[in-house]
Amino acid sequence: MSSLFPALTEGPTDAPTDRPALRFGDRSLTYAELGAVADALAHRLTGHGRVAVWATAELETAVAVVAALRAGVAAVPLNPKSGEKELGHILTDSAPALVLAAPGDELPTALAGLTRLDVSIDPAAADAAATGPLPDTHASDEDPALVVYTSGTTGPPKGAVIPRRAIATTLDALADAWQWTGADVLVHGLPLFHVHGLVLGILGPLRRGGSVRHLGRFSTDGVTRELTDGATMLFGVPTMYHRIAETLPDEPALAKALSRARLLVSGSAALPVHDHERITTATGQRVIERYGMTETLMNTSVRADGEARAGTVGVPLPGVELRLVEDDGSPITSYDAETVGEIQVRGPNLFTGYLNRPDASAAAFTADGWFRTGDMAVRDPDGYVRIVGRKATDLIKSGGYKIGAGEIENALLEHPGVREAAVTGEPDADLGERIVAWVVPADPQSPPTVQELADHVARRLAPHKRPRVVHHLDTLPRNDMGKIMKRALGHG
Template identity: 50%
Template sequence: MRLIAGLNRPTMSGGEAIRIGAQALSAERLLAAATAVADDVAGARVVAVHASASAETVVAMVGALLAGAAVVPLPPDSGETEAAHILRDSGAELLLAGAEHPPAAPAAPRTVPVDLRRSSAGSYPAPPPEATALIMYTSGTTGAPKGAVLSHRAVEAGLDAFADAVAWQPDDLLVHGLPLFHVHGLVLGVFGALRIGGRLRHTGRPGPEAYAEAGGSLYFGVPTIWSRICAQPGAAARLSGARLLVSGSAALPAPVFERMRDLTGHRPVERYGMTETLITVSNRADDPDRRPGQVGTPVAGAATRVVDDEGRDVAPDGESIGELWVRGPMLFDGYLGRPEVTARSLGADGWFRTGDIARVAPDGRHRIVGRRSTDMIKSGGYRIGAGEVEDALLAHPGVREAAVIGTPHDDLGEQVTAYVVGDAVSADELIGFVARTLSAHKRPREIRFVPELPRNAMGKVQKRLLSR
């Protein structure tokens, strides 16, 4: 199968292909066990996988794909209601699970156990490029999670374009400790390695010592992971021998970027993508001038636009902001069973409206400012991106974390309000600091100090919870 073509590369023969925690599999063992799974599920159209961080999860997903089924990753921490929705909405006919079984749900289909000791020498034809490979459930600001339908063609195109950007080679050892039900940890972090033919070491929990001990050449992480690693300079210094450190899933704060550079000698590669688009914009491994906050330029085959509220392209002047639209062969086919929702986001011309706010510098480098729904603040006639205010706050030595939103204001319409985790700093000092760093109209009108910011499993701040 093309998606996991790397399993047949000579570089994968005989040695360890993947290690997840204490579980290790060679390419031959992985393929034999996955083919046994394919024998179990052959004929099923849609198969769910209890996506714990385990070798059973990888074997289950590869096996289902070999059999030509569409794979639905089921988050292992799903509550009963969410799990029931995903299973029912996707139409999953079977649920593959290892030793860690998911909680029972009213809509749960028959569970098929995954046993790493089983083998099969059977063979299956490669599915057509347009066939569905994955149905990835993603949550918006309202409603139940939606299933984003990704074809084999899209996943392959996305992986190849990203591999080109980061110069991913078969002799790379990828290290990460990310969940296996998101694009970052699963599509890039597992299928990427299997397609390239490189080795994968999943650390289980992504702690600083686990990353430092892994001895990888390529590391994936989210900002929370990199921040924790930087808090342990000894562990961070041991990453200096890596070829590349990659950050994604949320914006990497500039102070963390700079700390990584100082402790590891690496300027991290930041990139941009979504469940619906995979990676469409990325910094490149061969660009030594990577800068904090910039996610790079479109990857091979992708194109971007930044448009205003009337759909007109904004100037690539590094200042003007608008909604980012993307197009390319790595885009999804639509939301499962939701043609009206799909039509609102994915135009007939192939442009996907990401809902993210961005600006583009004259040299083509992109910077993501935030989400249009929560991070585009219209205050006193000005359009203000929350992200740049957050960056300005994080530059203050007394600020450890910051999140900015717009809140109602009788005169301005919205005011800039900041939630800050900080030490020995006053609100007036921070407001003045931002006013001196940015234009005065971008300064926060109110600072609310909090002990921590609400985040999801991938480290993204959940802004809708801030004003409750």
């Protein structure tokens, strides 16, 4: 297959090699500089099976991953917030030859047994003697590019082996859907140990020959500054867009900056319809959503030239097959916006399996090769996908109905007395499961009552979707990506 990063070897097709490739705060590298430091490091990595990367939100992490890919070596991104036990499991499972880190980074004792290699971002120090061809252009489509560990909700994390083919095809499909080119300048403030922040946010712009400006830590001030200064795209998660929506009424500069953006993209969890509407009202811009996961990279997206319909994740990307199935595995053929089924996908965007887990790999696929995502959805008549939640935590079977938690959460968020909301199910002798709402009230001194919220939901959706129990909380438990951790709520 051709190089994952043609701009590093051939130069950006529409810009000189002195164009900025990566910028983190006040540190940056042009394409020529990135090529020099990444290739110098790549020569030191060639021949190793796997290397771990201490994946802080810094320039060194991006350089380390690019170097590994240029060397044809699989990178294992490590979450710096992981505990010793989880890190120990990942290192035992993936057996990396080295750990790459920024000079000065303090590494936990779980990494003490690994050889450490500091990542230099100084082009002047790049080893001039490190010459000769790199295997990047000769690596096979199926060669592993990344091993990304999924959050272990039912056991220790599993390492999803993502081949080079999946990265290339996903990024090229997104280029088609988003009209993404080398002229785009991306702003993001996401962590770099997962596919959203690393594959889409770093490798995506580099594959296009464009630029990345990483905020280090997300802030609305940073978004305002970068979009005002020529950036064209923003990638974020719902918690970031929620903060934007909350800040907009008092920050006209933020509204003006967002109105200039070519594309605003949200992912990793559903963006509440209420936040969509607040952002559009203030800026005239629609946030588009896409849907993916570690094992599949990206599956669907609202297209840049399509309708940005709030509450949907758009249509399957080029090359991706998607179907909904019943509990018995039979495909659902009706696109009626009502029939709930599990999403299954097939295509070149998929991983090759879980490292050292042939049992889990086999269980993840159907006999005819479709990946079982565990996500539940409905499809609109024109094929748009609406995700209603996870099969394990967000599908509530109540009174003979299959109910997705997501649409109830959106309805609750439209109530002026609700700041945040999560919905789960709990056992009920009569209904099978009853709907439980976990609400952070806008005014803790005067929270909305169960009856008030039940009536509110029944008017917007249907009576059988109303919550029967309401718990008031100060905050909802969330993970690093802003996803609500429903298992921590005590149900689901």
